[in-house]
Amino acid sequence: MVIRIQVLLYLLFYLAIFALCVWALIDLLRRPPAAFTSAGKRTKGFWGAVVGVSTAVAFMAIPAPIGLNFLPFLGLLAAVGAIVYLVDVRPAVAPYTRRRGPRGPSSPGGW
Template identity: 70%
Template sequence: MIASLQVVIFFVFYIAIFGLSLWALIDLLRRPSSAFPQAGKRTKGFWGAIVGVATAVSFSVIPIPGVPHLPSFLALLAAVGAIVYLVDVKPAVTPYSGRRGPRGPSGPSGGW
């Protein structure tokens, strides 16, 4: 009973780390390369390597029956790479991302 609960908890944990890494990778790919040096951060290629490896490792750690996977402690290292990007780099790069103007209709809303 407890062993099966532990397996489920760890599986959810690994899926969450993979989702976090994938979110960081998608966000990184949407940012322009020029935004990283402007924000005083390392290059997009550097962060792409960190987050890309973190995403690949976090996917490889997910336990699938019958498929060999990497040691589970590597999931923590993958989470560190993704979290550092999301907490430190993403907020610094966002103002330099080139998204200008409102996304919706502008002007007064309402009727008269």
Template identity: 70%
Template sequence: MGIVGSLQWILYLLFLLVIFALCVWALVDLLLRPASAFPSAGKRTKNFWLLILAVATFLAFLALPPLQLLPFLGLLSAVAAIVYLVDVKPAVAPYSRKRRGPGRGPGGSTGGW
């Protein structure tokens, strides 16, 4: 393998690692959102997205170099994660913000004297 082949292998590995990281990020974000936020935002249910992203993360893991089973499915994993992160996550974000307790926001009591 020459220099060009080595560079291609490194770029391929980085590409697959980025896809896997996107899938993990989307899955973790999904798990932190309340289930009620999804219908409120007009999106599919949390269980639907959990199934899609869990399968996508699993396929992205299988596409990594030591296993390299069905590496083209890594691209489908990227599509699922990107759709969630670009479309669903911003839509459900306003419905899943944490409520601030007293004294923890602008205009609230800050304690002290």
């Protein structure tokens, strides 16, 4: 019984890492390339490579019924790439990203 709970928690942990990497990749793809250089961060291509490799490695680290169970400790390193993007780069490039949608006096932050 305890072993099943441990295996389930292990699976959920690596699925959460994979979901985090996918979120970072989707967010990165939505940002314009000029936002990265304007924010003083590396290029979008560089961060695309970091987050893309992190996402692929995170998928490979998921246990065997879903992923490939390829060197599971690399899943933790994959999480580092996604976390650095989400915590450091994403907030820096956010002001340089053009927002779509209505901007009127009634909207919060509208000018």
